[in-house]
Amino acid sequence: MTIEQYGWNKNWQSKWNERITGNEGKGYVPGRIVGDFGSKYRVMAENGETWGELAGKLRHSLTNSGEYPAVGDWVVLALQDGGEHAVIHGVLPRHSVISRKVAGNTLEEQIVASNVDTLFLVSALNDDFNVRRMERYLIMAWNSGANPVILLTKSDLCPDAEHKIAEMERVAPGVAIHAVSALLGDGREELLPYIGIGQTVALTGSSGCGKSTMVNWLSGQTIQLTQDVREDDSRGRHTTTHRELFVLPDGGIIVDTPGMRELQLWEDEGGLDLAFGDITRLAAECRFGDCRHEHEEGCAVLEAVASGELEEKRLLNYRKTQRELQYQSSKEVKQKRKTAAATKSAASRSRNSNWRHELDEY
Template sequence: MVFCGSFWYMHRFNVTGINGDFLARLAGRASFLGCIQDGPQNMILRFFCCSETPKPKQDKEKTTILTNQNMKPLNDYGWNEDWDRAAKEALQSIQRDKRLVPARIVAQFSKQYRIVTPDGEMTAAVTGKYEYEAASKSDFPAVGDWVMVEPLQGEPRAVIHQLLPRKSAFSRREAGSVPDEQVIAANIDTVFIVNALNKDFNIRKIERYLIAVWESGAQPVVLLTKADLCDSPESHAALVEAAAPGVPVHAVSSLLDQGKEQLQGYLTPGTTVAVTGSSGAGKSTLLNWLSGQDVQRVQSIREEDARGRHTTTHRELFVLPGGAIMVDTPGMRELQLWESEDGWEAAFADISSLAAQCRFHDCRHEKEDGCAVQEALQAGTLDADRYANYRKTERELAHQARKEQANTRRQKKQSKKPGGKHAARSRNAHAGSYFELMDE
């Protein structure tokens, strides 16, 4: 069912009192975009329609009671008392005539998901109501999320009704003119920042990833892969440690089977670890190495510049033999930061500490007397390139904040127009979906 770009014409129909909410309900899963008056009794109505989600068959069974027994299949995916408590709280706010069970998102393919439930793995999609009410893309489930779903009777499918509160979210700014958050992985305990010890080795790039990871609420760990290609992996590790105070740094080689024992402390049963980094850094190879089998396809890098080819095309969650859960993610040419002020402070805590020692509280760290930052630069105790990256990311985040404020003002103006609230919501939550649906 597709109404995208269509106009519905209502002739001699009393439109008094009709609003966007009523029209959206009237059109099923359509979102009201606006109306145009055409004479005293005629009105043209425009709808944006989301793809139809099959309605689950209703049964008389009440909401599932969560017990240790029927949650057993989820234990391998990180189910614990905290999530049990969150699921029970969610059940209190959802219709009691539905058979809802918790599930974890293990893979994402655009608007389709693969989930694991107490009944095993199945595919899933969000309900039309969920899609309509989502204010932004970050409101949609991501790999690692826990959700409440309703399995369809007699089918290996389910519909997603609610997202359980996240304990962490590793995000980046999505490409495009309108600022929006893209959640790469959710509910993660540790993030392995992977950087290869070849021509692609870049400390400044590692610093950017550290900002995003600190902001996520997870703990960062830097893995320097392909140590067999480097004559002095220890010296490279020391350079990273200087740029990442307090962050564990490990040089490993899957080819030589070196360094695996250093990682076991992060891979305890039930913990979730995300792997991120540039294409060709060895993320999928790392996953295969830790799994003891080829669970992900890998490709060789380009010899001329050590750049990788996009092998992993979607985010997916895997359970390792030791009981840890690992999320493999596609490589990123560049990590665009998203609202990462706290992460920026944490990643450059040493510079922030120096700035606090300046004579003037509003010191710009340029030519002011008593500037502790400039004194450290002149003494050589603060790396000039690190400080330059500090200022670069500071300007980037400030620019992003201004764009976000401008976007918020535009949304407020749009919400004052007839149907504008619903139009803005649909455009923000489903950027690009309008044309995708027209092609269906």
């Protein structure tokens, strides 16, 4: 395998040339992160796959979790021991970043995958089917810079697949939706345009929705373990435990990710307005520019709900998600201010210490 088969092209070569110049480039080679195992990474370099770890200087320069290398990243490597080991000295600028907030109350970004062209948002056509959850996944997708595509898996288990496709189309206008069945082999041809040579796709969705099955189906071989879902609630267990990248027979690159029990959104880069484009368009017709679409007179959004043009549950989810993102943004600002204050205080203590030292010497 070569790095070209993993997506290396003229654009990445140009970014490499901008980053690595002159004598600085001696001894460095490009590589792509194909597996994230915590403190170590599997990396595809010019002479094949190898284990890599962060250089000490790079590790100490990273200030937040979102800056660490992730699956899909192109990195600057120094190969050692004949290519058996690699040290990561830098990350090339990303053209897309799929991220979420880490689970719990910690305010940190978790990179799901980077440099992805198409993000497959996977939902099974069983009891796990949930349009409100898909609205959140669409926000993450639009924020990432990748092209969102909805995959409705296990169509062989759904007698009313057309009805559910129509439901999804109402909450995802303009987004491609494909109903597929790996068991019956239905729908693979529709996905070929996304998995052509050099194209990177990633799969994300809840546990048990069929992501690992999709990887095996598209690759034509069993490269990921799968497990049956519970029959009583259609919930699955985490089969995939880490993020990993594979090359497909059609020349594309696919990233499998662990299932998400919950999706906590990270910063909003316009994804909310794109995912709820119908509400955004209606809001432009409201009488007041600061309309909250709750009880204001002349609210075009509420009028659309009253007339049946807009589903009330969709508006409620929009409000809930908007409040969540606003709250998170306020917490992030406070944390940045706290960090800046702590840094300023530490610098002040250092200056005072130096001043007292100078007085003692005097």
